[in-house]
Amino acid sequence: MKKLLVRAPINEENLIKLEKLFDEVIYMPWTDTGERFYEEEMIDCLLRERPDALITELDVINETVLKEYSDLVFIGDCRASPENIDVKACEKYDIPILCTPARNANAVAEMWISTLIAFERNLVDAVNWTKEKQWQIGTTPYHLWKGNEIYKSKIGFVGFGAVARNIAKLLKGFDVEIAFYDPFVNQLEEYKKVELEEIFLESDYITIHLPVNDATKQMINQDLLTLMKKDSIFINSSRSAVVDNRVLYELVENKKIRGAILDVLDTEPPTAEDDPVIACSNVLLTPHIYGASYQVVDHQSEIMTQNILSFLDREHLIEPAIGKLP
Incomplete structure (x- = not known):
């Protein structure tokens, strides 16, 4: 040629x-x-x-x-x-x-792990607190910034392609229980295949790994999102269009769920409509950089x-x- x-x-x-x-x-x-x-x-x-x-x-x-x-x-x-x-x-x-x-499956997987740990261990706030010279004699950062381990938690994947499987491999050392929903993936020996509703009902962390097409647009809708446990975390590092973010934002703002970790928005850069959720203390938002290595x-x-x-x-x-x- x-x-x-x-x-x-x-x-x-x-x-x-x-x-x-x-x-x-x-x-x-x-x-x-x-x-x-x-x-x-x-x-x-x-x-x-x-x-x-x-x-x-x-x-x-x-x-x-x-x-x-x-x-x-x-x-x-x-x-x-x-x-x-x-x-x-x-x-x-x-x-x-x-x-x-x-x-970028490996890049996204590593970032997924790091942002989840950062969220659960209050890393961003703790770093800012230190830089702003609030660590003074008499303060107790050990207790102030105490966070959660992901050890022994239940993690549910919606979509179980290359990115999701890379994340699952990295999670082996955390001794977590992994379930997935994906009609195009057969039952796997290492991980439990379940129905979509079970992901939202049972998981401590719900993580989305879907492409955008006619079948997946706003697939993660109110019926599913309102099934989430109050102490669950919603993670989306794939595409914003697959989620009804209006419902998600309401759940986060009203603390109906514990929080959200988002790398994607309906409009990028964010608009005024995103300001309330961006300001929420229980949201960790990154500017669509999970695959940027x-x-x-x-x-x-x-x-x-x-x-x-x-x-x-x-x-x-x-x-x-x-x-x-x-």
């Missing part, structure tokens, strides 16, 4: 491998400028470079773009699923999509290169997980 345009960060080792597969590789990752290409910029870039194949990560690829330039043998998307790509438009123009499932580039580089090799050999094609739970 002649020309590959790379708009996603790829490490040097795998860039060299790609350069052996193509006559020419144009490497211009979005990280050079910090900006994705929207329709007009993407069209201009494709018409200027005229690649045979494209690797992207954030750029918009839709019907408008492909109508102007559809001469792509494949599109590689360095995402778990192609949320920046119009899949139906690609099908119309017969352009396969190669994705990088599980590229430097090593993710290494993971996606390896996965993408292997997928392209397999595609060129016609051995295997990683299809986007559209319409499925993880």
Whole structure:
């Protein structure tokens, strides 16, 4: 194949491998400028470079773009699923999509563990308290910031794909009881498969690991959320759209549950509607950074290169997980 345009960060080792597969590789990752290409910029870039194949990560690829330039043998998307790509438009123009499932599974898993411990051990407040020089003679931080262990707790996973399973592996040392709901995963020897309602009724921690599609939008609704125990914690590090956050916010603000740990919001950055829950002392909110590790580039580089090799050999094609739970 002649020309590959790379708009996603790829490490040097795998860039060299790609350069052996193509006559020419144009490497211009979005990280050079910090900006994705929207329709007009993407069209201009494709018409200027005229690649045979494209690797992207954030750029918009839709019907408008492909109508102007559809001469792509494949599109590689360095995402778990192609949320920046119009899949139906690609099908119309017969352009396969190669994705990088599980590229940030380890990054998310480590962050999940760290934020849960930070929440339960009052880490953020304790650090701020110390920096603000409130630790003075006569204070008793040992008692003031005493928190909870996650040891022996019940953790329920909604969706049990790569991220969830990585978290479950890291939790082995905490001697917790793990249950999961996922209609696309069979019963596993190590973990208990249960019905969705049981996750919300029985778990100390409910953690969401779902993609967004027609079947999952607001799947975590009032009927499920109101089943939660008063001392339970709700964790969402996947997608905000799968949760009825209006109900969740009411539960948190009124302390109907013990708290929430959130890495995703309906609107990012947050709007005025999010201010009340952000201000809640029982909410730990991070700015959609669970998957943001430097090593993710290494993971996606390896996965993408292997997928392209397999595609060129016609051995295997990683299809986007559209319409499925993880």
